[in-house]
Amino acid sequence: MNTTGPADKGLRLIPFRGLRYVPERVGSLSAVTSPPYDVVVRPDGLHHLESADPHNIVRLILPQAATPANRHHQAAATLERWLAEGVLAPDPEPALYVYEQRRGEVLQRGVIGALALSSPADGIVLPHEDVMADVVEDRAALLRTTAANLEPLLLTYRGDTYGAPSGPLSGEPSGEPATPPGGTAGVVERALGRAPLLTTTTEDGFAHRLWAVTDPTDLAHVSDDLARHQALIADGHHRWATYLRLRDEHAATAGPEGPAGAAGPWGYGLVLLIDTARYPLQVRSIHRLLRGLPVGRALDALAGSFRVRTIDGPLPEALGALGDAAATGNAFLLAGDGRFHLVNRPDEELLARTVRNDRPTAWQRLDATVLHATLLDHVWRIPDDPEHISYLHDTEAAVTQAERTGGTAVLMHPVHEDVVRELARQGVTMPRKSTSFGPKPATGLVMRSVTFD
Structure with missing residues (x-):
């Protein structure tokens, strides 16, 4: 560099x-x-x-x-x-x-x-x-x-x-x-x-x-x-x-x-x-804990705008399914009710309405961009402040805290370092807490x- x-x-x-x-x-x-x-x-x-x-x-x-x-x-x-x-x-x-x-x-x-x-x-x-x-x-x-x-x-x-x-x-x-x-x-x-x-x-x-x-x-x-x-x-x-x-x-x-x-x-x-x-x-992910949003309500709000399917199996298996889905588009894993729910295949018209189009295509397609612009701001209407959202690096801790508090853990797939570096070179910042380097x-x-x- x-x-x-x-x-x-x-x-x-x-x-x-x-x-x-x-x-x-x-x-x-x-x-x-x-x-x-x-x-x-x-x-x-x-x-x-x-x-x-x-x-x-x-x-x-x-x-x-x-x-x-x-x-x-x-x-x-x-x-x-x-x-x-x-x-x-x-x-x-x-x-x-x-x-x-x-x-x-x-x-x-x-x-x-x-x-x-x-x-x-x-x-x-x-x-x-x-x-x-x-x-x-x-x-x-x-x-x-x-x-x-x-x-x-x-x-x-x-x-x-x-x-x-x-x-x-x-x-x-x-x-x-x-x-x-x-x-x-x-x-x-x-x-x-x-x-x-x-x-x-x-x-x-x-x-x-x-x-x-x-x-x-x-x-x-x-x-x-x-x-x-x-x-x-x-x-x-x-x-x-x-x-x-x-x-x-x-x-x-x-x-x-x-x-x-x-x-x-x-x-x-x-x-x-x-x-x-x-x-x-x-490069690892940083997960979100949505404190006031139960998993059931989160899933109901996604009807018609994302594909949702339940993953039968333990956390490693669910994360594997998330990785496979993320290879072809935006994907998230919701947890907090004792199960894992894969959320992917967003409605393209919804993305066009909610994601700003004055940024590079790589930025528009980031999972963190879609999470914040489409899901948090538009679908779930959750303010991005510490009272409503916590950011957790540890995957198991995110799931455990969601189950303990009745909230929803949104598990993310990591972004490739080359994408991060190229956006930074262009002077484009990613949504906060998009990546965890280690x-x-x-x-x-x-x-x-x-x-x-």
């Missing part, structure tokens, strides 16, 4: 003093980590993480209190206390961090750093989804109050291919001949030969390792390489919008200074950059406080 403009118009990733847990002060690194804030299944997952360790990072990213303001101030007070008690401590010098995740055959490696924030018109960082204003406001208030980037965004770019990356967890070559990589890929590969700063295995079975990169030559290689690239936001659109809002707030109250402009340290945001030419991401970085392994920059 290279840019064609001058090198100084690409990505600019700088070292920072990572804020990390002190292993001797916590039960285990695994016990204090968390999935990203929007992946935590609430309330069950939240309570589980809170009870795993009194210092679990969820107390910072999802603090619990009576009001939003109290939640944010509680997170700030907790962060300040953990720093004072030595539970968290900044690294002694600024660094970029090589980060590895591994589970079975899934291997992902990238670089964590502070990315200079760019305006959308610059085309350096490409979003592909819309955001919800209330979520951005909440995240901005949390980051503003804590003065910290508590979890990295996941960004992808297409680097140069120099041969296969090394595979085993030891970091040794896999046995296949490969040309030594250069640029950022070379820095990542060379880090594997050193002892990591930390290793841990989280509950989801992923093994995590982290290395600090401080050598000036290595830092220069990364800087020169990334300056030729643009990136796609794979995960973290609301956090990216939050970064931009806080940058603009601080730029408006300060004079020009520093390489990131008037915003100073607020002109950068914590990100994980993955080169998908070497480490392709997985594996996502574990929250809590490294954070960034603007007070240490």
Whole structure:
């Protein structure tokens, strides 16, 4: 995903003093980590993480209190206390961090750093989804109050291919001949030969390792390489919008200074950059939970506009049927009444009336587009707000919560990454929560406080 403009118009990733847990002060690194804030299944997952360790990072990213303001101030007070008690401590010098995740055959490696924030018109960082204003406001208030980037965004770019990356967890070559990589890929590969700063295995079975990169030559290689690239936001659109809002707030109250402009340290945001030419991401679906809509009423409203048939069998079989149907057109799986109902073959005249026609054909045909424009807005008439719709990454959790609450789970089929990337290149955003790229970085392994920059 290279840019064609001058090198100084690409990505600019700088070292920072990572804020990390002190292993001797916590039960285990695994016990204090968390999935990203929007992946935590609430309330069950939240309570589980809170009870795993009194210092679990969820107390910072999802603090619990009576009001939003109290939640944010509680997170700030907790962060300040953990720093004072030595539970968290900044690294002694600024660094970029090589980060590895591994589970079975899934291997992902990238670089964590502070990315200079760019305006959308610059085309350096490409979003592909819309955001919800209330979520951005909440995240901005949390980051503003804590003065910290508590979890990295996941960004992808297409680097140069120099041969296969090394595979085993030891970091040794896999046995296949490969040309030594250069640029950022070379820095990542060379880090594997050193002892990591930390290793841990989280509950989801992923093994995590982290290395600090401080050598000036290595830092220069990364800087020169990334300056030729643009990136796609794979995960973290609301956090990216939050970064931009806080940058603009601080730029408006300060004079020009520093390489990131008037915003100073607020002109950068914590990100994980993955080169998908070497480490392709997985693309998964984000499902909808419609709280006030029973399955029976949802199905009745579809009469005459979609084909509906009940799938006899367990969830994997139903998801297989969804995949088959999605290969030929829009398809959804409804659940919540103890069964699964495949919804597909929408009426073309209905789509023509409800889906806007001033967007590319690929956008008009997205399942998420049809779900929101046709089903939610027109057929079911459900407002897209947190009171009526929840977004869940875990398929079984979506089904369970629908059955528990008497609502309807709308299970989605994932969008191909090439479709996402091409729409982003055209400047077209997809409906919010259309995709879930992964594996996502574990929250809590490294954070960034603007007070240490």
